[in-house]
Amino acid sequence: MASHFVFFLAMLLWQTAALQPRRTKIVHADKLRVDSTRFSETLPIRRPSPLSKAPSGQLLMLSPDANTPIHPRLALSSYSPATGKVHPIATYETYAAGYFMGADVASKRVFIQLVREDEPNSFTFHLATVDIGSGKIMALVNYTEPIIYASTWDAQDNTLVGFLGEFVGSATNFTLARVNPETGNVDDILYQFNSSYSTIFSTFDTANTIGFPVLFIEGSGVEYLGAFDYRTGQRLRQTALARAPLHPAFNAGSGYLVDVNYDFVNNAFGLFNVDPETGAYASLNITLLSASSISVGPCAVDPATQTWFGELLPQTLTANATFVQVDLAKGVVTRSLDLPQQLYDSVWVPDV
Numbered sequence: 573m574a575s576h577f578v579f580f581l582a583m584l585l586w587q588t589a590a591l592q593p594r595r596t597k598i599v600h601a602d603k604l605r606v607d608s609t610r611f612s613e614t615l616p617i618r619r620p621s622p623l624s625k626a627p628s629g630q631l632l633m634l635s636p637d638a639n640t641p642i643h644p645r646l647a648l649s650s651y652s653p654a655t656g657k658v659h660p661i662a663t664y665e666t667y668a669a670g671y672f673m674g675a676d677v678a679s680k681r682v683f684i685q686l687v688r689e690d691e692p693n694s695f696t697f698h699l700a701t702v703d704i705g706s707g708k709i710m711a712l713v714n715y716t717e718p719i720i721y722a723s724t725w726d727a728q729d730n731t732l733v734g735f736l737g738e739f740v741g742s743a744t745n746f747t748l749a750r751v752n753p754e755t756g757n758v759d760d761i762l763y764q765f766n767s768s769y770s771t772i773f774s775t776f777d778t779a780n781t782i783g784f785p786v787l788f789i790e791g792s793g794v795e796y797l798g799a800f801d802y803r804t805g806q807r808l809r810q811t812a813l814a815r816a817p818l819h820p821a822f823n824a825g826s827g828y829l830v831d832v833n834y835d836f837v838n839n840a841f842g843l844f845n846v847d848p849e850t851g852a853y854a855s856l857n858i859t860l861l862s863a864s865s866i867s868v869g870p871c872a873v874d875p876a877t878q879t880w881f882g883e884l885l886p887q888t889l890t891a892n893a894t895f896v897q898v899d900l901a902k903g904v905v906t907r908s909l910d911l912p913q914q915l916y917d918s919v920w921v922p923d924v
Contacts, residue, residue: 615828615847615854627653627877629922632682632704633870634670637663638912644668644689647913648707653879653897656907662707672919673699673751674725674732680704682919683732683753685720686712699756704921713756718745722774722785726750726802731759733802735774735785746770748783748800762805775822775829782808784829784848786817797829797851811851819868819882820846823900824875830900832860832868832882841866843880843898858903860896861886869893870918873900883915 630650637645646667650659664670669687676682686698697719701711723734732753737746748763774785781803787796787810795816799808820829829846835855840862844853861884869883878900885893893914897907 615845615852627874627879629653629874629920631872631881631918631920632661632672632675633658633918634672634684634916635911635913636668636916646670646686646916648684648702651881651895651918653874653907656897656909658909658911661705662702664709667698669916671720671917673720673723673734673753675704675919675921676725676727677921678727681710682921683723683725685715699751699753701753711754713754715756717751717756717758718747720751721771722776722783723751724776724778724783724802726781728803733762733783734776735771735783737770748802748805762802763800763807773817773820775820776802777822777824779824784820784822786813786820797846797848799848809849811849813846813851814853815844817846818866819871821871821873821880822848823873823878823880825873825878826875826900830856830871830873830880832866832871832884835859841884843900856900856903858898858900858905860884860898860905861894870915872918872920874920874922876922879906881918881920883911883918885914 630652633649633651635647637647644666646664648661650661652659666688667686668689671685673683673685680703682702682704684700684702686700688696690696697715699713699715700709702709718736718738721735721737723732726733732751736749746765746769747761749758750760752759768790770788771785774783776783781801783800783802785798787798795813797811797813801808815833818832820831823830829848831844831846832841833844835842838859840859842860843856843858845856846853863886867885869885871882873880880898880900882896883893884896893911895909895911896905899906
């Protein structure tokens, strides 16, 4: 397997220069790394899961505007689990891409990292505070700090906190840090990683202020799951994962991460629980797509109703994207629909 650092660099260049949806990679079933010693049919109960019920909220989505294929324009839309339909909210001229940085649900606002391509391979980054209902940009500041790979809103400190990274020479400057959405500045570096560490995927347990970055260590050939207290910056643990993760999302209802991976029993890609303490995988026996290769787009979980949302792209990145809604408690796919454009990012916003 090629160095994860090289893979990370390729992903970074692909995300910025090509402006494709981030946190996405093509995976072939016959090339997946599996540690059979830490694959389990069942996992211990971390916490009781809520009973299945209809989701109450919306999934916000960012994608290229399907109506302007030539000129860049970013589209903000909302998926309603109640209707199974996507509703347009707003569009943002001149922006070629955008990524959610966190949602302040109580104040009904969401934070978006906007990307504008000024000229070929030359980009300007902005950090926008956006009203969830109207899509109106309430505040817009320049963002010149390291790229934000994943972050969440910390209501106690009124800041975004997450994992940031940039390249300095041939090394990675990768940190856990706080970003002030009002200024676009990094206010506090909570943890500085060794230069051999990098990441693409991260997810958060906001109730317990824990960030879970999937860590790539140059030359190791193994993916690790880190656990950090993002309030204090304390490193809690680092666990080798039984499988190469495709797109893990934390499920506060069960205490596990939910990940898309290949189910060799059913010969298809399906959903798995991932134990954040041991790195073990256990199949949920939920088949998503029968294919030999797949790329996985943005994923999210509504923990209150045990509902998983994800974007799947079979075979190649040019294939039509399929959006899937899954009832984790019942173990069934409840909705599946084609999307006109691949998603850059998504975030679940519960009703308040």
